[in-house]
Amino acid sequence: MSDSTKTPSSSGSLLTVAAAIGGFAIFALIVFIAYLPKKPDPLPDGVRTPEQRKAALADLRAKEKAAATSYGWVDQNAGIVRIPIDEAVAITIKEINAKK
Template identity: 45%
Template structure:
């Protein structure tokens, strides 16, 4: 039979293993960050691509034009006799026409 009291366990092995595991985890985290995190912190201007401020200014301008279009009279196609009415007036005319039916 073997005597279990003669068995000696090296006390540094658990500490050494823990250090190796932590180093491996650190290396993995470093490589993952290096691969997945974008390298550039700023984006270079690309022709045709607008900044958020430029897009917001264009949107405000577009909304202003749409508001003028929705509240004024104008020709859509003068040859065909198609006109643009303000939305409120178009609603009034539509309600009046449906009330007659």
């Protein structure tokens, strides 16, 4: 009987290991590219973010409140003024009571 035993070739096993590592690397690359965080597209002109809209609304409300609670000229040449709402209501009530 012969005691010949086959030893695995080192180049064949090295090739198998390299192919397995390469396969895992390709798989990892595909997963990485698939799950990359995507940047949102830039907004077109005239479109505002929710934060910008919220800030614009707060600014508008502040201006409206200031106009409703303060004195100011609407048209100085025509002599038209703006008065606070509370005072306008009081004047209107006085005028209605004076007519009665």
